[in-house]
Amino acid sequence: MALFGSASAGAIGYIYYQTNVLLARQLEQTIEAETRGLAEQYNAGGISSLTKAVSNRSLTPGNSLYLVTDRDGRRITGNLTSISKDLWNSVGRVEFAYKRPSQRGVESRLALANIFRLPGGFRLIVGRDIEDRRIFERIVRSAFFIGLGFMALVGLGGGWLVSRGLLARIDAVTATSRTIMEGDLSERVPLNGSGDELDRLSRNLNAMLDRIEQLMAGMREVSDNIAHDLKTPLTRLRNRAEAALREKSNAKSYRDALEQTIQEADGLIKTFNALLSIARLEAGTTGNAMNEIDANALVQDFVELYEPTAEEKNITLTANVANGVHFKGDRQLVGQALANLIDNAIKYGATGKGGEIEVTATDTGKAVELTVADSGPGIPEQDRERVLKRFVRLEESRSRPGSGLGLSLVAAVARLYGGSVRVEDNEPGLRMVLSLPHKTTHNNEHRTR
Ligand SMILES: Nc1ncnc2c1ncn2[C@@H]1O[C@H](COP(=O)(O)OP(=O)(O)OP(=O)(O)O)[C@@H](O)[C@H]1O
Ligand SMILES: [Mg+2]
Secondary structure, X not given: OHHHHHHHHHHHHHHHHHHHHHHHHHHHHHHHHHHHHHHHHXXXXXXXXXXXXXXXXXXXXXXXXXXXXXXXXXXXXXXXXXXXXXXXXXXXXXXXXXXXXXXXXXXEEEEEEEEEEOOOOOEEEEXXXXXXXXXXXXXXXXXXXXXXXXXXXXXXXXXXXXXXXXHHHHHHHHHHHHHHHOOOOOOOOOOOOOOOHHHHHHHHHHHHHHHHHHHHHHHHHHHHHHHHHOHHHHHHHHHHHHHHHHOOOOHHHHHHHHHHHHHHHHHHHHHHHHHHHHHHHHHOOOOOOOEEEEHHHHHHHHHHHHHHHHHHOOEEEEEEEOOOOEEEEOHHHHHHHHHHHHHHHHHHOOEOOEEEEEEEEEEOOOEEEEEEEEOOOOOOHHHOOHHHOOOOOOHHHOOOOOOOOHHHHHHHHHHHOOOEEEEEEOOOOEEEEEEEEOOOOXXXXXXXX
16 A cells, blocks of 8 residues: 555656646746736836836736836836735745735735836836646645545555455465364365465365375275284284194194195285285386287287186186277286286186186277176175275185285276276176276376376
């Protein structure tokens, strides 16, 4: 407000000064012209000629003022009635107040005049009324103060309103961040929906908080999972070792116990590795390559790899791929996901008499879909979402080895490439579809940016 006030004061002051200079110059010129005219008269015809000219001019109404006096100060002619003795005695430029009749009686007005002494004691006074200038000055002064006062009022009021609104919103952000720091991650910065800078900032803060909350929840879930699901095998391992020690045994049974321990430890290591891979995929920190992958070759390779295992269980494993299906990704990761799906199909997708598994790769235009379909018991509707979570194993599969991380890894791979995993009914059996879009919003990117 101070800045704005001094700027407008400067502007008004400048305009006032310039107007004054102009008016003063005009005044000067008018008085000079009058004087010149009268001087000509005087030079031509002496004092009588001058008085005649002055009388004439005094008749025309206007702002010009004249007075001619004799040596004793008595008025000879002119429209000024009288002037003070002091004034009469001075010479040259004077500013003085004079009285003039008006509708409201006699009023005192301001005048500016030149006083000349003429030979013979005569005085000639030529001047102009400058009362208007005084009024103009007064108007400018009051405009200046009223204007400044009004501006101060509006400025202070407006500033108060704006800052109150803005500060209140910033306060809301501060309050929210304090609640969050105290541990409540679910708190969000309030939005007012205006879409202005502060609103956008708040929205971004909220999005960031969502992301952090999600990551925290993920981390909590992992640590909970580890606590629950790894404790059991570790306890089992420990108890077995203890039992082996307690029993009076021979070298062979010790050996058996040790072998079992190693087996159990291997299982644990495998589980840990799977957990680590999933965590790494979800954090998007693996610097995995994006290569052009031939889906045909990939499917053929894995079908060949699993054929012997399938044959053992009397399962026919077939690949069904059209040529020219390509997509971009990390071959190792996608291969691992496909292997997990085929492994599941062999493990759970066969009845005692055997079964059929078909592995397909298709290009839908938007995405490449790798499908593994079996003819086994399938997964009931209500469990289809759940099985993708870590350590989830359905009741009927508990008898078989596994840690429940296979499908979690498939889901993590899909998420990494912006794709999805679908758990569908194959009627009968299960059909798992891993869909990898061509235009990958590589999760690495939008996660770290
Ligand atoms: N083809 C399938 N048919 C029937 N049920 C299945 C099939 N694939 C998976 N499931 C069910 O989903 C559960 C989760 O599978 P997932 O691959 O994640 O774990 P897992 O196979 O038990 O262990 P892991 O793969 O880690 O060795 C399985 O335990 C099983 O109950
Ligand atoms: Mg599995």
